Amino acid sequence: MTTPSTPADTPAAPGADPVAPGADPRLHTRAAGPAGYLDAARRRLAAGELGSLPVVVGLILIAVIFQSVTGHFLQADNLTNITRFIAGPGLIAVGVVFVLILGEIDLSLGSVAGASAALAAVLAVRQGVNEWIAVLAALAAATVMGLLHGLFFARVGVPAFVVTLAGMLTWSGLQEYVLGDLGTVNNRHGGLIATLDTTFLGDGDIAYAWALAVLAPALYLLAHLRTARRRTAAGLTARPTADTAIRTGALAVLTLATAYALNQDRGLPLPLVVLVGVVVLTDFVLRRTPYGRQIFAVGGGVEAARRAGVNVARVRISVFMLSAFLAGLGGLFYASQQGSADKQLGGGNVLMNAIAAAVIGGTSLFGGRGKTWSALLGILVIQSITTGLDMVHAAQAIQYMITGAVLLAAVVLDSLSRRTRTAGGRT
Amino acid sequence: MTGAPVLQLRSVSKRFGAVQALTDVDLDVHPGEVLALVGDNGAGKSTLVKTIAGVHPVDEGTITWHGRPVRLTRPQDAQALGIATVYQDLALCDNLDVIANLFLGREKRRRGLLDEVAMEQRARELLNTLAIRIPDVRTPVAALSGGQRQVVAIARALVGEPALVILDEPTAALGVEQTAQVLDLVERLRERGLGVILVSHNMADVRAVADTVAVLRLGRNNGVFPVAGTTQEQIVSAITGATDNAHARRQARHTEEEDAA
Numbered sequence: 001m002t003t004p005s006t007p008a009d010t011p012a013a014p015g016a017d018p019v020a021p022g023a024d025p026r027l028h029t030r031a032a033g034p035a036g037y038l039d040a041a042r043r044r045l046a047a048g049e050l051g052s053l054p055v056v057v058g059l060i061l062i063a064v065i066f067q068s069v070t071g072h073f074l075q076a077d078n079l080t081n082i083t084r085f086i087a088g089p090g091l092i093a094v095g096v097v098f099v100l101i102l103g104e105i106d107l108s109l110g111s112v113a114g115a116s117a118a119l120a121a122v123l124a125v126r127q128g129v130n131e132w133i134a135v136l137a138a139l140a141a142a143t144v145m146g147l148l149h150g151l152f153f154a155r156v157g158v159p160a161f162v163v164t165l166a167g168m169l170t171w172s173g174l175q176e177y178v179l180g181d182l183g184t185v186n187n188r189h190g191g192l193i194a195t196l197d198t199t200f201l202g203d204g205d206i207a208y209a210w211a212l213a214v215l216a217p218a219l220y221l222l223a224h225l226r227t228a229r230r231r232t233a234a235g236l237t238a239r240p241t242a243d244t245a246i247r248t249g250a251l252a253v254l255t256l257a258t259a260y261a262l263n264q265d266r267g268l269p270l271p272l273v274v275l276v277g278v279v280v281l282t283d284f285v286l287r288r289t290p291y292g293r294q295i296f297a298v299g300g301g302v303e304a305a306r307r308a309g310v311n312v313a314r315v316r317i318s319v320f321m322l323s324a325f326l327a328g329l330g331g332l333f334y335a336s337q338q339g340s341a342d343k344q345l346g347g348g349n350v351l352m353n354a355i356a357a358a359v360i361g362g363t364s365l366f367g368g369r370g371k372t373w374s375a376l377l378g379i380l381v382i383q384s385i386t387t388g389l390d391m392v393h394a395a396q397a398i399q400y401m402i403t404g405a406v407l408l409a410a411v412v413l414d415s416l417s418r419r420t421r422t423a424g425g426r427t
Numbered sequence: 428m429t430g431a432p433v434l435q436l437r438s439v440s441k442r443f444g445a446v447q448a449l450t451d452v453d454l455d456v457h458p459g460e461v462l463a464l465v466g467d468n469g470a471g472k473s474t475l476v477k478t479i480a481g482v483h484p485v486d487e488g489t490i491t492w493h494g495r496p497v498r499l500t501r502p503q504d505a506q507a508l509g510i511a512t513v514y515q516d517l518a519l520c521d522n523l524d525v526i527a528n529l530f531l532g533r534e535k536r537r538r539g540l541l542d543e544v545a546m547e548q549r550a551r552e553l554l555n556t557l558a559i560r561i562p563d564v565r566t567p568v569a570a571l572s573g574g575q576r577q578v579v580a581i582a583r584a585l586v587g588e589p590a591l592v593i594l595d596e597p598t599a600a601l602g603v604e605q606t607a608q609v610l611d612l613v614e615r616l617r618e619r620g621l622g623v624i625l626v627s628h629n630m631a632d633v634r635a636v637a638d639t640v641a642v643l644r645l646g647r648n649n650g651v652f653p654v655a656g657t658t659q660e661q662i663v664s665a666i667t668g669a670t671d672n673a674h675a676r677r678q679a680r681h682t683e684e685e686d687a688a
Binding site: 289 | 502503506514516518519520521522523527531532533534536539540541544545547548551
């Protein structure tokens with residue numbers, strides 16, 4: 001027998017002196033001043049933290065190219081039209097972002113949009129129901145469709161891909177059934193659905209756009225200063241005031257320029273207000289509420305979330321309900337835009353555009369990462385390309401190919417930056 | 428490890444279909460005691476830990492908590508009592524930062540919204556008292572090393588201020604330095620007066636930090652030893668069951684060879 005070991009010579013004996021807490025010497029810390037800020041930004045980019053930079057660069061490129069080719073891409077009326085066109089697909093894309101963060105996919109959203117628009121139109125026009133009630137009923141029906149997807153996915157355990165594929169067929173069937181043999185239902189003239197698209201706040205009163213353009217950066221500044229004060233009071237590091245000032249300035253330039261352009265034409269379009277409002281609200285929910293945290297947790301690790309006490313099934317079901325609700329709302333904007341609800345609404349590339357928008361905007365296909373702002377940015381890219389190509393009278397075939405190439409570029413960027421992030425120690 | 432046990436198991440039995448996983452198991456854990464739970468694969472360590480964590484309710488026997496009989500039928504029951512479990516697979520969300528992981532499922536709120544400031548403050552407090560060094564509490568945990576992840580997982584168990592912490596193979600996948608970090612942390616848990624159940628295959632770790640070793644064999648108690656004054660061979664033979672087994676034969680052969688030389 002070997003000599004019995006005593007506790008004194010055991011390996012890996014813990015050190016007698018506890019390690020003092022503090023910063024790890026290997027850790028990069030940001031230097032003060034603008035140089036440190038630039039340095040941190042450069043390191044983030046090198047580590048694959050691209051954020052929305054590629055999309056913003058892409059948008060600028062698109063604007064420059066089409067402006068130089070057509071000469072009137074950046075005119076106020078054209079820009080105004082783009083902001084109206086993006087509401088429908090943008091709202092669907094916000095729902096897609098939620099589903100993607102969960103690490104799932106929803107293929108039914110186009111059909112849900114179509115079915116919801118058909119239900120609202122048939123109830124309001126053919127059945128003579130009050131249009132508000134018809135709209136609410138259609139949105140409720142869309143939410144129930146999402147509930148069904150969620151139940152089959154989260155409770156029964158059918159993969160979301162299959163459930164929503166079945167949903168895609170079922171709801172587009174329902175859409176045709178509801179519309180009946182006649183097919184197309186024109187919007188009630190001057191009714192709620194018809195005016196969704198054509199309304200400008202205050203009938204084109206320039207005050208609305210200016211007010212929002214001033215209010216948004218002001219609120220942003222106020223919120224960040226308050227957070228910084230709380231953090232400093234609590235002894236935590238806060239974002240430097242100069243940093244906040246630069247960001248506020250950039251936001252103000254953006255909002256004021258947008259307001260100026262919109263006011264050159266007919267003022268602030270309702271579709272844009274609805275879309276941006278939904279984006280701001282959902283962004284707040286995702287980042288600041290326990291519910292949003294739970295969505296990210298489920299997307300990052302189902303088992304971890306479950307053990308932490310997150311009701312995974314409830315989170316999943318609610319996300320599918322939310323995405324279907326937003327798709328229903330998006331469908332109404334589509335109907336408003338084209339003047340009618342028909343059998344084609346929500347078909348074709350509506351779903352693919354929404355998914356492409358979310359991904360182009362920077363939401364990861366791999367789950368656990370994303371922002372609802374990416375829906376807005378992505379759909380702006382897609383709509384700008386579509387509008388620009390329309391202006392140069394490019395064939396639909398060309399449009400599809402270019403949009404496809406942009407989507408591929410976005411996904412490649414996502415995969416590459418994911419790889420760099422892994423190498424750089426971030427996911 | 429003075430005073431009454433924080434957790435006491437008496438004659439605990441658990442059956443899965445035809446398999447008698449646990450038979451009449453007794454176990455005592457005192458405050459400020461590190462109890463190593465050892466045994467061969469299939470000895471019932473995981474099952475026993477899961478009965479304490481409330482994952483598998485016991486079929487027979489009693490569990491007393493601070494001298495009071497309790498029924499643990501759900502993980503929430505155990506958590507509510509103050510039993511925290513750190514599982515082998517760490518169950519952290521890779522995409523969330525350290526703070527979000529620490530408070531996952533029990534986020535601090537302010538007017539219904541996440542209170543990041545309060546959570547970050549509490550997290551720093553907790554990490555400082557445990558002398559845990561994390562480069563940046565706002566990095567996603569995917570960016571951390573294996574040891575740091577383990578430490579975060581253990582720290583997460585402590586957010587709820589438990590009285591008993593169960594660590595399932597906390598050093599299984601770690602290097603030398605990282606193992607030492609985790610063992611340091613286990614010692615600090617003991618200093619804070621927590622009861623710790625350490626499930627481990629690693630005799631070196633067990634001897635380094637445990638006060639008591641409880642051996643399970645084929646679902647039964649097979650001895651409880653104080654670490655001081657017990658040889659590794661005594662523990663190993665308790666694990667393997669008898670002197671006539673592969674490990675003992677190997678030891679014997681080794682000794683014979685030495686004698687021959």
